[in-house]
Amino acid sequence: MQIKPFLTEQFFALYEFTAPHVLASSDCETTSIAELLELSGGSLEEFGEMRLGYTESQGNPEYRRLVTDMYDNVMADDVVILTSPVEGIYLTMQTLLDASDEVIALSPAYDALHHVADHLCGKMQSWDLVPTEAGWEIDFDRLESLVNSNTRLIIVNFPHNPCGYQPSPGEFEQLVEIARRNDCWLFCDEIYRGLEVEWRHEPTLPSAADVYEKAIVLHGLSKTYGLPGLRAGWLIVRDKTIREQLIGWKHYTTICPAAPTEYLSMQALTVRDQLAERSRKIVRDNLRICAEFMKRHSEFLRWRPPTVGSTALVEIDFAQLNGSQTQVFTNATDYCHDLAKKHGVLLLPAACLGCADRFVRIGLGRASFSIALAAWDATLSSNADVPEPLKSS
Numbered sequence: 072m073q074i075k076p077f078l079t080e081q082f083f084a085l086y087e088f089t090a091p092h093v094l095a096s097s098d099c100e101t102t103s104i105a106e107l108l109e110l111s112g113g114s115l116e117e118f119g120e121m122r123l124g125y126t127e128s129q130g131n132p133e134y135r136r137l138v139t140d141m142y143d144n145v146m147a148d149d150v151v152i153l154t155s156p157v158e159g160i161y162l163t164m165q166t167l168l169d170a171s172d173e174v175i176a177l178s179p180a181y182d183a184l185h186h187v188a189d190h191l192c193g194k195m196q197s198w199d200l201v202p203t204e205a206g207w208e209i210d211f212d213r214l215e216s217l218v219n220s221n222t223r224l225i226i227v228n229f230p231h232n233p234c235g236y237q238p239s240p241g242e243f244e245q246l247v248e249i250a251r252r253n254d255c256w257l258f259c260d261e262i263y264r265g266l267e268v269e270w271r272h273e274p275t276l277p278s279a280a281d282v283y284e285k286a287i288v289l290h291g292l293s294k295t296y297g298l299p300g301l302r303a304g305w306l307i308v309r310d311k312t313i314r315e316q317l318i319g320w321k322h323y324t325t326i327c328p329a330a331p332t333e334y335l336s337m338q339a340l341t342v343r344d345q346l347a348e349r350s351r352k353i354v355r356d357n358l359r360i361c362a363e364f365m366k367r368h369s370e371f372l373r374w375r376p377p378t379v380g381s382t383a384l385v386e387i388d389f390a391q392l393n394g395s396q397t398q399v400f401t402n403a404t405d406y407c408h409d410l411a412k413k414h415g416v417l418l419l420p421a422a423c424l425g426c427a428d429r430f431v432r433i434g435l436g437r438a439s440f441s442i443a444l445a446a447w448d449a450t451l452s453s454n455a456d457v458p459e460p461l462k463s464s
C-alpha cells in the first residue's frame with residue numbers, strides 16, 4: 072500500500088533551489104563549516120584528518136553524552152543518534168504501531184508526523200489546534216473524547232510548526248497526565264525547542280523526556296541551530312525494550328550516523344547556546360518586520376503572531392486580494408505556485424500541512440527575510456519592483 076504523498080517536500084522540490092526569494096522555510100539561517108569550527112574552537116585540519124569508517128549504530132557515546140546536557144533526567148544510553156531528524160519519526164512509528172492501534176495526532180502538522188503513523192495504524196484521529204482571536208489553543212475536552220483503551224500513541228509537536236504555538240507549562244502537564252492515565256506513548260517532536268522567541272535563555276517547557284517515562288522525544292540541529300544540511304538529529308527513548316527494537320529498525324534504514332556529521336554535530340553542541348541565540352535574534356527581528364507588513368495588508372492578510380518557533384500561518388482573504396490584483400485566485404495552492412513561477416517568491420501552501428487552502432506558511436528564521444518579504448510585498452502593489460535577492464556567502 073502506498074503512503075500518502077509528502078506534499079511539503081514535493082512543493083519545495085519544485086522551487087526551493089531556484090526561487091530567489093524563499094519565504095517559506097522552517098529552518099533558521101545556516102553557517103559554513105569553517106564558521107562553525109571557528110566558533111567551537113575546532114580545526115578544519117582535524118576535521119580533514121577524520122577517518123570515514125562506519126560509526127556506532129546508537130551513535131558516538133561522547134555525542135550522546137553531549138545531548139544529555141540538554142535534559143535533566145536523560146542518560147547517554149537513552150539517546151539514539153539519527154541520520155536525519157525525520158528518520159526518527161519513521162523509526163518510532165515502525166517500532167510502536169501496528170494495525171490494531173489507534174493514534175491521536177495534533178493537527179495541523181508536519182506531513183511525516185501524520186502520514187507514517189496513519190500508514191501503519193488502524194485508526195488515526197486528528198486533534199485540531201483551535202484558532203482564537205489572540206492565537207491558538209488546545210482543547211483537552213476534545214482529547215479526552217478521542218482517547219480510549221486502544222490509543223497507543225499521542226503525537227504532538229512543540230514549539231509547533233506551522234502555528235508557532237506552545238502550551239503553557241500547566242497545559243503541558245495536563246497533556247502528560249492524560250497520556251499517563253491512559254497508558255499511552257507520547258511522541259513529542261521538539262525539533263524547534265529553544266526557539267522560544269520572547270524567551271532569552273532557557274526553553275519555557277520541560278522536555279517531555281524529562282517528565283514522562285513513556286515519552287519519545289525528537290530533537291536535532293536543523294531548525295533552532297540552523298544546521299539542516301548536517302542531517303543531525305536524535306531520539307530520547309528511555310524504555311530499553313522499545314529503544315532496542317527501534318535500533319533494530321535503524322539497521323534496516325541507515326545502520327549508523329554519518330561520521331562527518333557526528334564530528335560536526337559534537338562541535339555544534341559545544342556552542343549550541345550561541346547558535347540558538349543567533350537564530351532567536353533573527354526570528355525576533357523578522358517578527359517585527361513581519362508585524363508591520365501584516366498590519367499594512369490587513370485588508371486581505373491575517374495572522375496569529377507566533378510566540379515560539381520559526382514559522383507562522385498567514386490567512387489570505389482571496390475575495391479582498393483579488394480586488395487589487397489583475398489575476399484572480401481562489402486558493403492558496405494556486406496562488407503559491409503562481410508566486411513562485413512568476414515572481415520567484417516562495418510561500419508554502421499550508422494545505423500541505425493539513426490546513427484549509429487559504430493559509431500559507433511563512434518562515435521567520437532566515438537573514439534574507441526582509442528582502443524576500445519586500446519581494447512578496449512588491450507583487451501586492453502593482454507599481455513596485457521585485458527586489459534583488461541577497462547574495463549568499
Ligand SMILES: Cc1ncc(COP(=O)(O)O)c(C=O)c1O
Nearest residue numbers: 097155156157181228232262293
Ligand atoms: C516538526 C518537524 N519535525 C521534523 C522535521 C524534520 O527535520 P529534518 O528535515 O531536518 O529531517 C521537520 C522539518 O521541517 C519539522 O518541521
